[in-house]
Amino acid sequence: MLRENTELKEEIRKVALLNAVQHDGKAQPGPIIGKLLGERQELRTQAKELTALINEILAEVNSLPVEEQKRIVTEKYPQVVEKKKVEEEKHLPPLPNADKYKQIVTRFSPNPDCVLHLGSARAILLSHEYARIYKGKFVLRFEDTDPKVKRPSLEFYDSIRGDLAWLGCKVDEEYIQSDRIPIYYEYAERLIGDGNAYVCTCVPDEFRKLTLLSQPCPCRNLPPEEHMERWRRMLDGSYKEGVAVLRVKTDLNHPNPAVRDWPAMRVIDSQKYPHPRVGSKYHAWPLYNLAAGLDDHLLGITHIIRGKEHLTNGVRQEFMYRHLGWEYPQAIHYGRLKITGAFLSKSKIVAGIRAGEFSGFDDPRLATFAALRKRGITPEAIKKMIVDVGPRPIDATLSWENLYSYNRKILDPTVNRYFFVAEPIKLKVKGIPKVFKAELPMHPEKPEKGTRQHIVTPQGENKEAFFFVTKKDAATMEAGKVVRLMELFNVQIESANADSPVALFTSESYEDVRKAKAQLIHWIPVGDECPCKVVMPDASVVEGVAESLCKQLKPSTVIQFERFGFVRIDNAEEKIVAYYAHK
Numbered sequence: 001m002l003r004e005n006t007e008l009k010e011e012i013r014k015v016a017l018l019n020a021v022q023h024d025g026k027a028q029p030g031p032i033i034g035k036l037l038g039e040r041q042e043l044r045t046q047a048k049e050l051t052a053l054i055n056e057i058l059a060e061v062n063s064l065p066v067e068e069q070k071r072i073v074t075e076k077y078p079q080v081v082e083k084k085k086v087e088e089e090k091h092l093p094p095l096p097n098a099d100k101y102k103q104i105v106t107r108f109s110p111n112p113d114c115v116l117h118l119g120s121a122r123a124i125l126l127s128h129e130y131a132r133i134y135k136g137k138f139v140l141r142f143e144d145t146d147p148k149v150k151r152p153s154l155e156f157y158d159s160i161r162g163d164l165a166w167l168g169c170k171v172d173e174e175y176i177q178s179d180r181i182p183i184y185y186e187y188a189e190r191l192i193g194d195g196n197a198y199v200c201t202c203v204p205d206e207f208r209k210l211t212l213l214s215q216p217c218p219c220r221n222l223p224p225e226e227h228m229e230r231w232r233r234m235l236d237g238s239y240k241e242g243v244a245v246l247r248v249k250t251d252l253n254h255p256n257p258a259v260r261d262w263p264a265m266r267v268i269d270s271q272k273y274p275h276p277r278v279g280s281k282y283h284a285w286p287l288y289n290l291a292a293g294l295d296d297h298l299l300g301i302t303h304i305i306r307g308k309e310h311l312t313n314g315v316r317q318e319f320m321y322r323h324l325g326w327e328y329p330q331a332i333h334y335g336r337l338k339i340t341g342a343f344l345s346k347s348k349i350v351a352g353i354r355a356g357e358f359s360g361f362d363d364p365r366l367a368t369f370a371a372l373r374k375r376g377i378t379p380e381a382i383k384k385m386i387v388d389v390g391p392r393p394i395d396a397t398l399s400w401e402n403l404y405s406y407n408r409k410i411l412d413p414t415v416n417r418y419f420f421v422a423e424p425i426k427l428k429v430k431g432i433p434k435v436f437k438a439e440l441p442m443h444p445e446k447p448e449k450g451t452r453q454h455i456v457t458p459q460g461e462n463k464e465a466f467f468f469v470t471k472k473d474a475a476t477m478e479a480g481k482v483v484r485l486m487e488l489f490n491v492q493i494e495s496a497n498a499d500s501p502v503a504l505f506t507s508e509s510y511e512d513v514r515k516a517k518a519q520l521i522h523w524i525p526v527g528d529e530c531p532c533k534v535v536m537p538d539a540s541v542v543e544g545v546a547e548s549l550c551k552q553l554k555p556s557t558v559i560q561f562e563r564f565g566f567v568r569i570d571n572a573e574e575k576i577v578a579y580y581a582h583k
């Protein structure tokens with residue numbers, strides 16, 4: 001009986017092949033039987049016959065070479081292979097109801113009223129990453145319809161585009177809401193005409209009181225023609241700012257009063273508050289839920305990935321979607337991501353820069369992408385951190401140290417090492433028996449990266465040479481103590497004067513001092529240095545000297561100053577200027 005069911009045989013073959021490629025070419029009968037019985041309850045009465053059939057097909061599948069099994073799977077069941085890949089990649093959970101859509105479209109929608117910072121990383125990177133995983137589209141939408149309070153500024157459109165490019169997020173389509181005002185007007189009129197929106201001229205406090213009692217305001221039940229007339233007055237500027245507001249009808253009994261008849265359009269004195277892109281052209285401006293809600297549908301967004309503070313907005317917008325006969329996109333609300341110690345208030349950042357408190361948007365004290373970039377924090381580290389946190393709805397707290405640890409894992413295996421002597425002190429070493437050529441590896445684990453060399457030539461009858469060492473190392477020196485100048489030789493401190501210490505050459509081999517656990521200190525021969533300053537994350541400056549070789553480093557190169565930390569070279573012209581990333 002079952003033997004004649006070709007559709008069932010084909011299904012068994014498929015399950016067997018998929019199982020085989022997962023088990024080095026040898027499919028296991030147990031999981032296959034389990035899967036089929038789980039999916040097709042009608043087979044349970046014929047388990048014996050089914051097992052016999054499965055064993056037969058399994059024998060045939062298992063006789064094929066693995067390569068052949070893989071070829072068949074990729075050719076016949078590409079969607080299964082693709083789905084598996086999606087699920088495995090980057091540990092991100094699959095998007096809900098992805099199968100419902102021909103193409104996945106996500107968006108990032110910033111207000112260009114400031115540069116972007118770490119607080120936006122999750123919305124950007126998750127939206128972009130999902131679009132890429134599903135071979136979909138990533139839309140950038142500038143939400144710039146508040147020329148008054150969250151006023152956009154022209155410079156930020158470009159800096160946001162630049163930040164996204166730096167993060168590796170390719171924008172497939174870009175929209176600017178201030179270009180789309182006539183579209184919002186068109187839908188506002190449709191909502192008014194259908195009796196689903198009305199122009200309310202009540203004093204806000206009065207309206208609020210009535211709403212709290214689930215009472216309609218006197219405007220709500222006036223005929224649509226009256227509202228259309230009021231709407232025209234909103235458009236032509238006859239209504240002054242604050243006098244009239246367009247509201248979308250919801251349920252006045254909705255348990256959350258903030259959802260009841262939410263404001264969708266308002267009047268702004270555009271002479272007083274011209275928009276940086278469209279000037280004083282419009283009096284009526286869409287509010288967030290109208291513009292974002294309409295655009296999500298009109299731009300074909302399938303999945304909205306946003307913080308859970310938007311949950312109520314979703315509820316508000318769903319009323320508008322119902323009025324328009326639209327289906328709301330899939331919304332994924334992630335929890336709050338707190339980054340301890342990061343300064344993330346956009347208005348305070350802007351105000352601080354205007355007041356001269358910060359040097360600019362890339363001030364190292366800020367958590368803007370511009371500042372992170374300047375410090376040598378890689379976009380890969382930010383991405384890895386965000387993908388690991390994922391779109392979970394629970395709140396998460398990260399620290400700078402978390403980000404640094406991701407970044408360190410990326411930088412440590414690759415970047416070159418150099419010496420930087422902070423607050424340099426001159427150490428005199430006497431009794432150097434010969435000319436020494438120190439070969440310092442560019443990277444301790446990567447000999448193929450080559451070496452940097454320093455030649456130490458003793459001078460005078462004392463056979464002496466001078467080295468820059470850090471003030472901190474000099475302070476720990478004690479007469480009689482042996483220290484090793486890294487990769488060079490061992491010296492014994494003769495005089496530990498903090499400003500001009502003197503030491504005696506003792507021997508060359510590290511073995512001689514390894515057991516005694518002699519301190520290893522870094523150094524630069526006097527005469528082989530170049531001035532260097534490092535700007536720290538708190539904007540303080542550490543002055544010192546670096547190996548002269550560093551002068552050849554191109555701006556934006558990230559290196560490790562040994563025993564100091566990872567830094568990004570900002571400028572290497574006369575004096576090296578570097579920004580500190582982390583230990």
Ligand SMILES: [Zn+2]
Binds near residue numbers: 207220
């Ligand atoms: Zn009213």
